[in-house]
Amino acid sequence: MDTTPYPPFRFGRMERLLRGHSVRGVRVDGTDAHFVNDPALVRSILVDGNKSYGKGDLFQKARNLSRAGMLAEDESVHRYYRRLAHPYLRSATVDDHVPAMREIAQDTVGSWRAGQTVDVQAEMCRTAAAVAVRTLLHGLPPQRSAALTERLARLSWEMIRKPLSGRAAARAGHPRPAGRLLRARADFRAALAATLLEHWGSARPAAGYLPALLPGLEEDTAPALTLDQICDEAVMMLAAGTVTTASVLSWALYVLSREPLVEEKVLKDMAGYGAASDVHGGGHCPAGYTVRFLTEVLRLYPPVWITCRRTLVDVTLGEHALPAGTHVLFSSYLLHRDPGHYANPHRFDPDRWLSLRPDARGSSFIPFGVGAKGCIGESFAWKELEVVLGAVIQEWQLSLVPGSRVRKAPETTLHPHSLFMIPRPR
Incomplete structure (x- = not known):
């Protein structure tokens, strides 16, 4: 098997490098790894053989924020905290958050x-940060909630632009006191710690997932987190939910500015189901046009565009024997643009989901991952995308600043390198 230097940010070169290979040896920042470009093998990693793979060390931006709770090395601890978070993020609970989501989104568009x-x-x-704070740590005084939101938005924007590989990533990860990302993280973490300390001694505590971490936990279930670890877990949860949602919404608004017929269909669909929307994505195509539109945005612009796993034991992946400790990479961006699975893969076509099911066995569609370690906030994300998108486009028609060119920036998330737009009333 070849071991070829890995060009992390040039998708055309990646496609050429991997063409004809289901698994190919690559080198990332001096580390040998195997790149998997076959959806069946990726699903075998994430679903059938998930217990044989742990979190890899390459491209692990979230683990720079926390190594406790859901990001703990111990899988039993990870599962425990995942179960703890589930009641606050599951589909049945998400609709309770819609009024807050809508209010926050309307405040945003009302300021334009x-x-x-x-x-x-x-x-x-800023919008996604406000949603994260209000829903995962609700019941806070408005001034405290606003302060946390502003700091989280600043941290999230610095995270979004953080390189994942190469010399730029090494520089961004260097512990310099002057680093904007490090300053933003320290600022948000300090404000969050003060909030949690107040909660700990409060007679009228806030509610939600993060306060649920504070009471002592039974020793036979999982170790109790220290205040430092709770802060790390909180930063990870809040930032992860913010950066991914913000990136997808940015791409969705960009696409609508370039596709007026698609925009017209989304508006018509939203007008049809109104404020009492019961739209949920994630395998429910061919539901309404809005779901198909967002599914297509997630296909072409998945926020988590590359993932790394590490083999915990010796495994066989297709025809390849991989010893324990092997780094295994795969890219949802490349899988989602595979012409073997999608006709005209670079064309934006929501109606392709009239005949395709995102959750079908063998599907290469994995913007939220899949299996036991898939994104726990998927239902929450679908509802937030729908609510915020609706608030924006029903109020404003957005167009690009004349002369601007939007390019993909595959950094912590896949986001537009720059996206300045001009709103005009509907």
């Missing part, structure tokens, strides 16, 4: 002015 240039990514970061 016709003809004013809007930094869409920054605005979506």
